[in-house]
Amino acid sequence: MTNYGSHRRPQKPIRKDRVAIAVVFVALVIAVPLLLRSGCTRTSDDPLVVVDADGNGTTTLLPGVDGVDNAVETPTEPDATPDEIDLPGEILSHTVADGETLADVADALGVTIANLRASNLLYGSEAVQPGEVLFASQEGVLHLIKEGQTLTDIAITYAVPKETIAAANGISVNQTIFAGERLLVPTSGATYWENAVALSNGVPSRFIWPLSGEVVSGFGWRDHPVLGERHHHDGIDIDVPEGTSVHASAGGTVFFYGEQPGYGNVLILEHPDGFFTMYGHLLDAFVESGRYVEAGQVVAQSGNTGISSGPHLHFEVRNGQFPIDPIRYLP
16 A cells, blocks of 8 residues: 655745735734724815814814815704803803893893894793803894704795805705704894794793784674674784784794685694694785794785775684684783
8 A cells, every 4th residue: 555654745944034924914904994993094085073272162074175165063962061062153152140130141142132032032021040041142143943944944034045044154055954953143133033022012922913903803703894694703803004014923834825715815824733823815925835934924914805894914823623712822
């Protein structure tokens, strides 16, 4: 039998230079991913994290050299205390001290009381509480974004171009905005909130008056002033001259605008919790279907359209399809 063991080929010695090459290769395989993960390598699309020079401003993510010019605000931690909240440089905050009034806070922030009320949606009759954090800006009014609201809606509300609002906040006109965030609106004029405060008599309310005027016909059964027949009046009639500004009674979405039998030109707004408000006999409206409007925003002009005994505003509040007496909800 052949003994294969006696004919084994002699083994070649291992070359040290090959061992060294293999060791270097293995080291590179291990080290390169670690370097990439540790941030030692940066592409042109990687963002740079930049903090304002004073260390207290907003931390923003700035793009590299890819041509994108939109800054994105770093989310605030859910458990952040007022002193830890990062705000853009134009936005100021003040924690109310014991005994301070709204006027004291406005003076401390260097803004008007009207600005402070508008930026924090205060009616003015509320007493500010110690520890409460109020926001304001000397560059304009702060707007709290509502659910379903767009930058275009906000621009229409304040009569400020959306490009101006976008530039003031370091965003693009097409950038997504989120409910609960604040936007700086560069304006020094009167705001919708000043109308809301006046038409609510300074008292927090579910609905506010759509305009100021005498109620000449109430809710309930009556003889129609034109047709003479007995019928149920589903709203109230407010006596005002034709062309008087009509304000949204609450924040919501434009549900309908058009002509309806008897009512003439009608605007219907849909509000949270299934409520609707209706404004009849209008001359015209300034908003279109689908737009979000704020309480106090001018949405139409009163008129004398439809079956009407004279210029006035017909105003209804409905819970779903059921009309309810507006006086029950108005301040």
